[in-house]
Amino acid sequence: MLQLLKEVNQIIKWHELLWQMVGREVKARYKQSILGYFWVILNPLAQMLVMSFAFSIILRIPTNATSNIPYSIFLFVALLPWNLFATSLSSACNSLVMSSTLITKVYFPRTILVLASMISKLVDFVFALSILIIYMIAYRIPVTLNILWIFPIFMIQQIFTTGLSLFFAAANLIYRDIQYLVSLALLLWMYATPVIYPADLVPARYKLIFQLNPMAVIINAYRQTILGGDSPNFVSLAIALALSLVTLFIGLSYFKSREKVFADNI
Template sequence: MIEDIMELFKYKEMLKNLVRKDLRTRYKGSFLGFLWTFINPLLMLLVYSIVFPYLLRIQEKNYAMFLFVALIPWMFFSTSLQNGVNSIVWNNGLIKKIYFPRLILPIATATSGLMNCIYSMIVVIISLMIMDVSIKWYVIFLPLLLFIQYLLVLGFCIIFSCINVYFRDLEHILGIVLQAWYFLTPVLYRVDVLPKNLQFALKLNPMSALIISYRDVLYDGKFPNVMSLVYVFIFSIFLLIFSILIFNKLKIRFAEEI
């Protein structure tokens, strides 16, 4: 494990270049280019501001922002996993041509997703101020939430990327799983609207704890649940260690399988 980290450090420039490449090519060929990183969340906010309060008659005060602060981290999670599962397969030419630590590929995907989420969070904070949602000092916990979510996303990206080399159906299965996962995560609703037994089960989902914490510090202006964050952090660390161990066992035949 320590050897992997030391080797990754030697290839840090390659990691930086892969992240830059992903961010630049995300909207390659479009007229507005990288500005879409900011325009996309703004357009989403506009749609939610119209659809939910007026057409669906949601009772939550300022529901557009209630949803917005949760949707951005969910998009970071789901998009990163969907891209991460193919991070090895899509770079088969690079793998066959040169040597580099293969872990860099899923790490670059997760890091790119994090950077895009950070840019989107700037839009979220500005939107909160415009929509007259009071931003309190609890917002200082935002970097901690992003860090914990990054560890979680990274663990999933690593393990899914190596399994997908041998089992290509995984990317299609993952798409279906993420749809179900979305509704089992309190993005559209508050957990306390559910029965008590379902609330407990839902909170075992690590993304539930993160989404609730994002909403606590950004929308509700209160202290996040420390025990929930500790749970997600420990879960993410164990997932990350496990995923690296599996990755190291499977990476030996990457070039042959892809």
């Protein structure tokens, strides 16, 4: 806990560097492509169309039984936060290795590199979110005040992502295999999370595994609050929060314990 406060304090002290780093990633990524930020929108849109075709027209996966929400929206509500999680984690995982020249030369809090890559993915996410909002308005999806729950849910997701990112970014400096391992794990993890299918399809004997998977709880909670108009399942969410905090503490303390030898290991 003390470690976390210390680190937050350091980051506040260096916040200008953090924003510069975020700016660097965001500006540099699209500077050379003609369509620029359009790619950020095009990418999930294309993904959604193809997956919708595969899973609603060919496989006919049912959406939540009560409402007749089109599968594409049902999918998109889960796919966007999942993509945020997956892209944040994989880019954070590479963030230290990518900046290895800096790490061996200048001192600044190393957590900034991890955070900057996560925040730049957040920028992409906000752009992609605009399609979802337009889509939901076009289809006149009713929402209730329960939609406000997405903010605490989102916080839990970011806590979980930060913990994992810190851990794997530090580990990847020691063994470069970690980045491949992470991308494989993310691929499998998506199928273990109710992104393309509704959570109620999961057989009862596997429910426990889902409750222990914070991403499953988080993704399901987005759907319940945005599309179902319900409040989230608080017990599951509390478990997810607890697991996310534990992940953050483990991730940060591993990161800090390795930080001293980062420059030696590159």
